Amino acid sequence: MALKYQVSYQQVRSWTLRFEQMGKAGLEDRRGRRKKDQVPRTELEKAQIEIEQLKHKLYLAEMENGLLKKLDEIERREAWKK
DSSP, X not given: OHHHHTOOHHHHHHHHHHHHHHGGGGGXXXXXXXXXXXXXXXXXXXXHHHHHHHXXXXXXXXXXXXXXXXXXXXXXXXXXXX
C-alpha cells in the first residue's frame, strides 16, 4: 500500500492502527479543526493555552515597540536635516 500510494510504511501503519482503534472516524482529516465550544481538559492545558496567548501578546507588543522606536528615529533624523 505504501508503494502504491507513495507514502511511507510508517504512515500506512499509523492509518491502520487508527482504523483498528476508532473505525472509519479515525481516518477523517481533522487537521486544524477544534470545536469552538470545546473546553480544555485539565488545569495544565488551560495554563498552557494562557501562556501561549500571553507570549503572542508580548510578541505583538515588542513588534509595536520596535516599530515606534524606528519611527521616532526617522522623525528625529528628518527634523535634524531641516
